Amino acid sequence: MASLKQIRYFLTVADLGGFTPAAASLFVAQPALSRQIALLEAELGFPLFLREARGVRLTAAGALYRDRVLGIEQMLAAAAEEGGQLASGEAGVLRLLHSSSIPAVSLMPAIKQFLAASPKARIDLDRIASETQVSEVASGKADIGIVRLPVLRRDPAVRLLEMPAEQLWLALPASHPLAGRASLGLAELAGEAFVSAVHRERGGLARRVTELCLQRGFVPKMARVISRKTSMLDLVAAGLGIAVVPERMTLLGSAGLAYRPLHDADAVAHSAVILPVQATPLAERFARILAADSPPG
Amino acid sequence: MASLKQIRYFLTVADLGGFTPAAASLFVAQPALSRQIALLEAELGFPLFLREARGVRLTAAGALYRDRVLGIEQMLAAAAEEGGQLASGEAGVLRLLHSSSIPAVSLMPAIKQFLAASPKARIDLDRIASETQVSEVASGKADIGIVRLPVLRRDPAVRLLEMPAEQLWLALPASHPLAGRASLGLAELAGEAFVSAVHRERGGLARRVTELCLQRGFVPKMARVISRKTSMLDLVAAGLGIAVVPERMTLLGSAGLAYRPLHDADAVAHSAVILPVQATPLAERFARILAADSPPG
DNA sequence: GCTAGCCATGCTTTTTTAGAATGCCACATG
DNA sequence: CATGTGGCATTCTAAAAAAGCATGGCTAGC
Known part of the structure; x- marks a missing residue:
């Protein structure tokens, strides 16, 4: 297989129109260049250059070959550049x-x-x-x-x-009696129905909220509708229950939905x-x- | 600059998922492969593979690099193929x-x-x-x-x-008196106006016709309209003169245009x-x- | 006919690459 | 838990490839 060095030598000779100037430009001796071009021609099976008294000219096949291999070096350089950017996190x-x-x-x-x-x-x-x-x-x-x-x-x-850590808030229907209060304590929620995103393995927010309720001596009562795909907050807005949510979630507004901070010191997620x-x-x-x-x- | 050999080695290792099978597939010893990949990685400045207990996996950057250099060998092979076809006349x-x-x-x-x-x-x-x-x-x-x-x-x-050699024919307007004849001799054209494609250097057909006329003792009389861009035959068809043309040109028909063979033995072009x-x-x-x-x- | 420019060739030296043996590490197994 | 196995890296040596130097041959121009 033609080597990249041979390609580069070839392109330089083609550009400069002679082995001698190309050799100078490539910082190699002229015989080295002659030999590599000769090897490339032998491998390709056709001559790339017409040797003339005043330098060389591309044959028709050589000119076509030049068009085709132009840009291979650029492709390689671009590949290296992109890979480097990916590896460095750029x-x-x-x-x-x-x-x-x-x-x-x-x-x-x-x-x-x-x-x-x-x-x-x-x-x-x-x-x-x-x-x-x-x-x-x-x-x-x-x-x-x-x-x-x-x-x-x-x-x-x-x-x-x-x-x-994030402060926990109460999400409740705007029409809920507790919505009139500016802030609430977790202990006041003992009788409320909790909407919760329940997964098979009960980690995350649901588990954290349950923990906090248990510390206050009650088991949170589950709402009668559970959905995995619709948002908890949609169920709350629909009046099906209340939810304890971290502060980030209060960014999600909805008609009929109200948020109130929980003033318990440990009410964080x-x-x-x-x-x-x-x-x-x-x-x-x-x-x-x-x-x-x-x-x- | 990364060599093509390194690229081929890299692609083989990436395909086979390990140095050992790649070395077997490439018919080289495994250390040679390890070294070339290591050199390539050193030059690129980022690792291409994650070395694991059961072979190697491409890093993200390695996978990107692979995508980019895939096809470089095919490009080179195609260039050689096309050049060869051009050189061989295929x-x-x-x-x-x-x-x-x-x-x-x-x-x-x-x-x-x-x-x-x-x-x-x-x-x-x-x-x-x-x-x-x-x-x-x-x-x-x-x-x-x-x-x-x-x-x-x-x-x-x-x-x-x-x-x-080609037989010469006479091209003349269909309405011309001589059009009634089945064939003609050059000598009969002494008085006719000749339409001719005249160039500065009078070679080619015009010179040949002039020669033949001179041999018969007359100088062909030039038609009064000469055009370089429109065809001689258009002028003949328009009735502006006659022309002596080689047999090939009788393939060009036109309304009002007639061809008659010249029966002189030397009337060839x-x-x-x-x-x-x-x-x-x-x-x-x-x-x-x-x-x-x-x-x- | 001579000279200058340019590419090719033969020989030697340097550089690069491959091979063989071995080390190291991780995982699997009994 | 010790041991074996599979797989990549490393070291040292040998081979192969490439480069440099000197030189030869050819062509164009004077």
């Missing part, structure tokens, strides 16, 4: 997962900051359940996940970076970033932004 | 020139025969004056020319191959193929077809 796609209790709108400040620092990077955002995030990140199908603590399923291939042990530079950078992020509000 | 464009007294329609049998023998070849046909053809072919701007003899301007860079000293294989092949061509009729 460019690339960050496949980002987030739980439904971490709405995309609440991530936008971090995303904007990230994109400003990495103009060549792109983000691919998906909302999926926390438990799934762990396996997706562990398997390399995603670069980074953002989950609500506690995370029940662990994997040695991923590590967790805790994010700043925690979230974390899931990263592979060997994260991409883009994922590392985004994780650092998230961990440093001050909680909304 | 493919390429034949830039063919012809005088106006060798109408394109009369070349069609030869062209068809040529294209049938070279399915990948193409023909680029241009009608230009004989004198110009010599310089075009000599300078390499055309591959082959077809001119009417005699050719006044010669060039050491071109050679001439004579084609079979000669044409020739112009070739560069070093003609392309396609030009050589086409020239052989033309030289062997039996004259039309």
Whole structure:
């Protein structure tokens, strides 16, 4: 197979119209050039140049060959450049997962900051359940996940970076009697029906809320409608129950929906970033932004 | 610069998922492969593979690099293939020139025969004056020319191959008194006005006709309208004069135009193929077809 | 006919690449 | 838990490829 060196020699000779000037331009001796061109011609099976008294001229086949191999070096250089950018984290796609209790709108400040620092990077955002995030990140199908603590399923291939704690709020129908209050305590919710995004493995926000209720001596009463696909908040707005949500979620407004802060000192929720042990530079950078992020509000 | 060998090694390792099977597939020892990949990675500045217990996996940057360099070898192979076809005369464009007294329609049998023998070849046909053809072919701007003899301007860079002689015919207006005759002799045209394609250097058909008339003791009388751009035959059809033309041109019919054979034994015209000293294989092949061509009729 | 410019060739030296043996590490197995 | 196995890296040596130097041959121009 013709070597790249032979191609480069060939192109230089073709450009300069002679072996002698090409040799000078390439900083090699002229015989070396002659030999490499001769080898290339022998391998191709046809002459590339017409040797004339005053230098050389391309044959028709040589001119065609020149057109075809022009740009191969540029292709290689571009491949190296793109690969380097991806490896260094200068460019690339960050496949980002987030739980439904971490709405995309609440991530936008971090995303904007990230994109400003990495103009060549792109983000691919998906909302999926926390438990799934762990396996997706562990398997390399995603670069980074953002989950609500506690995370029940662990994997040695991923590590967790805790994010700043968030105040918990009560989401309730605007028509609810408690909506008249400016703020509430968790203990007052003992009799209320709780809407909750329930998954098979009860981690995340639902588990955290249950924990807090139990500490106040009651088991949260479950609402009579449970949906996995529609948002908890839609059910609350429809008057089917109340929900305790982290502050991020109050960014999601809806008609008939009201939010009130919980004034309990321990009414906070925690979230974390899931990263592979060997994260991409883009994922590392985004994780650092998230961990440093001050909680909304 | 990354060598093609390194690219091929890299692609094989990426395909087979390990150095050991790739080395077997490439018929090299495994350390050679390890070293070349290591060199490539060092030059690129980022790792291409993740070394794992069971073989290797591409890094993200490695996968991107793979996508970019895939096809470089195919490009080179295609370049060699196309160049070879051009050099061997299997493919390429034949830039063919012809005088106006060798109408394109009369070349069609030869062209068809040529294209049938070279399915990948193409023909680029241009009608230009004989004198110009010599310089075009000599300078390499055309591959082959077809001119009417005699050719006044010669060039050491071109050679001439004579084609079979052609009978001369008289082209005359259908309404002309002589049109009633089945055939004519040149001597009978002494008083007629001759339409002629006159160039500065009077070679080709015009010179040949003049010669023949002089041998019969008269100087052909010139018609009162001369045009370089419109065809002689249009002037004849318009009744402005007569013309002596080779048999090929009788293929060009026109309303009001009649052809009659000249029965003089020496009333023949000669044409020739112009070739560069070093003609392309396609030009050589086409020239052989033309030289062997039996004259039309 | 001589000279200058330019490419090709033969020989030697340097550089690059490959091969063989071996080491190291991780995973699997009994 | 020790041991074996599979797979990549490393070291040293040998071969192959490429480069440099000197020189030869050809052509164009004076």
